[in-house]
Amino acid sequence: MGSQAATDIMIRLDNVTKTFAGGTRPAVENLSLDVGRGEFVTLVGPSGCGKTTTLKMINRIIEPTSGRIFVDGRDALAVPAHELRRSIGYVIQQIGLFPHRTIAQNIATVPLLLNWDRARIDARVAELVEIVGLEPGMLTRYPSELSGGQQQRVGVARALAADPPVLLMDEPFGAVDPIVRKRLQQEFLNLQGRLEKTIVFVTHDIDEAVFMGTRTAILNVGGVLEQYDTPETILANPANAFVEDFLGGERGLKRLALRPVSQVGMKRGPVVDVSAGADEARRVMNEHSVDWLGLLDGDRLLGWVDGSQLDGGDLRLLEPRPFLVSLDSQSSLREALDAVVTSHARVAVVVDDGVYKGMLDLEAIAEEITE
Amino acid sequence: MILAQETALFDWEWVGRNLDSIWERTLEHLALTGVALAVGIVIATGLSAVALRRPRSYTTITAATGLLYTIPSLAVFALVAPLVGIGTSTQRFITAEIALISYTLLILTRNIVTGINGVPAGVREAATGMGYRDGERVRQIELPLALPAVMAGIRIATVTVIGLVTVTALLGLGGLGFFILDGLRRSIIFPTEIVVGVALSVSLAALIDISLLGLGRVLTPWAQDRGT
Amino acid sequence: MDFLSDVAAWFGEVGRWTDDDGIIVRTVEHLWLAVFPMLLAVLISLPVAVWLGHRRIGAFVANAVVNIGRAIPSFGLIVLAAVFFARAGVSLRFWPAAVALLALAIPPIFTNAYTAIVTVPRETVEAARGMGFTETEVLWRIEVPMGAPLIFAGIRISFIQVLATVPLAAVLSSGGGLGQYVIRGFSQGPGGLVEVFSGAMLIAILTLGADWLLSRGERLILPEGLRGRSSEEIRVAASVS
Numbered sequence: 125m126g127s128q129a130a131t132d133i134m135i136r137l138d139n140v141t142k143t144f145a146g147g148t149r150p151a152v153e154n155l156s157l158d159v160g161r162g163e164f165v166t167l168v169g170p171s172g173c174g175k176t177t178t179l180k181m182i183n184r185i186i187e188p189t190s191g192r193i194f195v196d197g198r199d200a201l202a203v204p205a206h207e208l209r210r211s212i213g214y215v216i217q218q219i220g221l222f223p224h225r226t227i228a229q230n231i232a233t234v235p236l237l238l239n240w241d242r243a244r245i246d247a248r249v250a251e252l253v254e255i256v257g258l259e260p261g262m263l264t265r266y267p268s269e270l271s272g273g274q275q276q277r278v279g280v281a282r283a284l285a286a287d288p289p290v291l292l293m294d295e296p297f298g299a300v301d302p303i304v305r306k307r308l309q310q311e312f313l314n315l316q317g318r319l320e321k322t323i324v325f326v327t328h329d330i331d332e333a334v335f336m337g338t339r340t341a342i343l344n345v346g347g348v349l350e351q352y353d354t355p356e357t358i359l360a361n362p363a364n365a366f367v368e369d370f371l372g373g374e375r376g377l378k379r380l381a382l383r384p385v386s387q388v389g390m391k392r393g394p395v396v397d398v399s400a401g402a403d404e405a406r407r408v409m410n411e412h413s414v415d416w417l418g419l420l421d422g423d424r425l426l427g428w429v430d431g432s433q434l435d436g437g438d439l440r441l442l443e444p445r446p447f448l449v450s451l452d453s454q455s456s457l458r459e460a461l462d463a464v465v466t467s468h469a470r471v472a473v474v475v476d477d478g479v480y481k482g483m484l485d486l487e488a489i490a491e492e493i494t495e
Numbered sequence: 496m497i498l499a500q501e502t503a504l505f506d507w508e509w510v511g512r513n514l515d516s517i518w519e520r521t522l523e524h525l526a527l528t529g530v531a532l533a534v535g536i537v538i539a540t541g542l543s544a545v546a547l548r549r550p551r552s553y554t555t556i557t558a559a560t561g562l563l564y565t566i567p568s569l570a571v572f573a574l575v576a577p578l579v580g581i582g583t584s585t586q587r588f589i590t591a592e593i594a595l596i597s598y599t600l601l602i603l604t605r606n607i608v609t610g611i612n613g614v615p616a617g618v619r620e621a622a623t624g625m626g627y628r629d630g631e632r633v634r635q636i637e638l639p640l641a642l643p644a645v646m647a648g649i650r651i652a653t654v655t656v657i658g659l660v661t662v663t664a665l666l667g668l669g670g671l672g673f674f675i676l677d678g679l680r681r682s683i684i685f686p687t688e689i690v691v692g693v694a695l696s697v698s699l700a701a702l703i704d705i706s707l708l709g710l711g712r713v714l715t716p717w718a719q720d721r722g723t
Numbered sequence: 724m725d726f727l728s729d730v731a732a733w734f735g736e737v738g739r740w741t742d743d744d745g746i747i748v749r750t751v752e753h754l755w756l757a758v759f760p761m762l763l764a765v766l767i768s769l770p771v772a773v774w775l776g777h778r779r780i781g782a783f784v785a786n787a788v789v790n791i792g793r794a795i796p797s798f799g800l801i802v803l804a805a806v807f808f809a810r811a812g813v814s815l816r817f818w819p820a821a822v823a824l825l826a827l828a829i830p831p832i833f834t835n836a837y838t839a840i841v842t843v844p845r846e847t848v849e850a851a852r853g854m855g856f857t858e859t860e861v862l863w864r865i866e867v868p869m870g871a872p873l874i875f876a877g878i879r880i881s882f883i884q885v886l887a888t889v890p891l892a893a894v895l896s897s898g899g900g901l902g903q904y905v906i907r908g909f910s911q912g913p914g915g916l917v918e919v920f921s922g923a924m925l926i927a928i929l930t931l932g933a934d935w936l937l938s939r940g941e942r943l944i945l946p947e948g949l950r951g952r953s954s955e956e957i958r959v960a961a962s963v964s
Contacts, residue, residue: 185624210626218617224639224717234625266717282625292624565934566927567887573905573923577726577916651793658796662891665909675802679894686806693799700794
């Protein structure tokens with residue numbers, strides 16, 4: 125074994141144990157975990173499983189009782205803690221923006237600690253504001269003037285300021301309402317797509333964990349690692365009863381939630397262009413054995429009409445009804461399933477920026493689960 | 496010589512004649528107050544540091560400073576005076592200061608501790624997590640955020656001390672309190688001197704209170720309601 | 724060491740305790756000079772404060788009272804009152820101090836009582852009204868009991884403050900309770916320091932003792948469930964506002 129040599133391991137926990145003073149049992153016991161460069165690892169488990177303790181040992185907010193920790197090739201326990209932390213981004217649930225400093229000053233915190241020169245800091249702050257989706261006008265405001273969602277974006281910007289290779293996140297989206305949270309999650313994933321940081325992300329929400337992570341670690345009480353694998357694998361093959369329990373019901377649906385619609389073959393379905401004739405329209409309907417028809421105008425999906433509305437006249441004169449639910453290629457199969465179940469026609473249509481891509485029916489989706 | 500005219504309720508001419516004396520006593524008042532606050536803040540900071548490091552000591556510290564606060568100022572002067580002596584003016588000054596300072600300790604210590612403890616845990620943790628060392632964090636993050644509470648304490652302590660300084664007249668000092676006592680002894684029914692003493696000390700207190708309020712606002716731009 | 728034996732001797736002097744001018748008489752006078760204004764202050768300010776709080780108006784008044792109360796030097800107030808009474812030809816032994824102390828006693832009682840009632844959660848009051856309590860019942864059965872800790876704290880703080888200010892009245896004439904020893908002693912220069920010290924000790928013991936007693940009393944009277952808003956919190960809250 126020896127030293128942690130392979131440079132594609134970014135974080136290594138080697139038999140790490142933490143017992144708190146006055147505690148009878150260790151909060152985390154002999155945990156070993158590797159995080160590869162560029163991986164997005166989510167730590168999830170019931171309360172008392174030590175996920176937050178584990179996270180905080182990586183940047184030594186909590187010092188391990190025993191064991192070794194390596195970050196980016198260095199022994200984390202051998203360098204002064206504050207130095208280590210300046211090279212790791214840290215985002216927490218309470219956000220913790222400094223109320224007495226402007227947004228710009230907050231973001232510039234670590235660069236200031238590292239004594240960057242003024243010009244470099246200013247440039248970096250401007251860059252980050254754009255990256256996390258804030259307006260430059262907010263830079264001179266104080267945290268109390270921002271909404272929860274905006275504050276959390278600042279928190280992320282602040283963590284990224286010195287461009288650390290590693291990001292530690294402790295329930296970062298927990299303090300905002302569910303709608304904002306969904307948006308933040310998606311935006312953060314997009315961000316990670318651009319930045320390719322190594323991320324360790326703690327959450328108590330299994331749905332968030334499997335949605336966000338490239339690998340997920342399921343921890344049991346005492347820091348016991350029950351399963352550590354891709355979300356897909358965990359959902360398909362839970363390692364034991366505990367994991368199965370923790371994942372909860374509807375695992376099939378959860379797996380569907382991981383797959384975007386774009387990964388699945390879509391059919392064209394019963395659609396015709398409005399320029400087509402009545403005969404063509406009827407032919408298409410019969411071909412698909414349905415009593416309705418989707419109308420296209422070139423690329424654009426206009427809506428659908430009931431078979432009884434086809435009176436042999438020009439299709440352009442008809443008023444098509446819009447589909448109740450419309451998905452884009454990024455929507456998950458689970459959303460597609462929901463659309464299928466909800467719609468009268470039992471299909472989910474996929475439209476990307478107005479361009480019709482195709483539709484899915486129950487059969488197509490079911491195939492994905494069983495494969 | 497300070498004499499009040501026998502006729503009017505308030506004799507402006509007396510004021511005119513004694514401007515020098517009034518000015519001197521005002522300075523004395525400010526000196527007594529300033530020293531008391533300065534030393535009080537230093538001691539209270541020390542006590543707060545101890546209380547914050549060892550939370551269990553806080554009850555003892557509060558009890559001790561509370562004791563000093565409860566004992567009437569006059570009694571504190573009186574307890575200290577025999578120990579320090581009142582023969583020379585320096586001794587009297589020290590006696591007065593000891594009593595004044597001990598009066599401020601409860602309020603200042605309590606407000607400093609409350610102020611620092613009031614810093615949200617998330618802010619503290621974020622600061623540590625980003626790589627602030629302990630000392631840096633206290634100086635750059637916690638103290639500035641504790642400032643509103645600390646300033647509030649300083650304001651209260653200052654106004655209180657300005658009032659107490661008048662009592663030191665019994666020791667031969669008194670600042671503007673000198674006029675109160677002197678007026679009382681000379682001629683109680685012609686209150687010019689007394690009124691001057693009271694009015695000026697109240698004005699002084701109000702003036703300094705407002706200034707400190709303004710200072711506090713300037714030092715804490717983030718706490719002002721900026722409207723969105 | 725000499726000094727302390729002098730002090731002991733002072734206490735041991737014949738008649739020191741029992742004379743007309745003795746410690747017991749002066750202590751009683753001291754207490755009466757505190758209790759009398761307190762009773763008046765409670766009578767005057769408590770009902771007004773409670774009523775204003777119940778109707779949830781007059782916050783400005785409460786605020787102003789606190790600030791004014793803090794700014795006026797008690798010493799100056801006593802002397803000004805003396806001027807007034809002297810011009811009226813009234814003896815200065817009792818009334819100037821009583822009036823000044825009354826003014827001193829009111830702010831803590833008023834503000835605390837007001838805050839006590841105003842901070843009773845609106846939902847609780849509304850729930851009570853919804854259940855059919857009359858306004859009077861809401862006041863006496865809900866608001867006052869819930870506000871009791873703060874009200875008592877205000878009274879306690881006020882009393883200790885007043886008790887501590889009584890000695891200052893000794894500058895006026897032969898009043899001022901135990902403060903007379905201190906004033907008399909100071910006017911005798913360095914030779915009177917024994918009396919000064921002894922008087923101060925008596926004052927300190929009286930004041931601290933009263934504070935302790937009232938704290939215990941407060942704790943005994945108040946029911947457990949209401950202890951949440953302790954006088955500690957109030958003092959802290961008041962000092963930060």
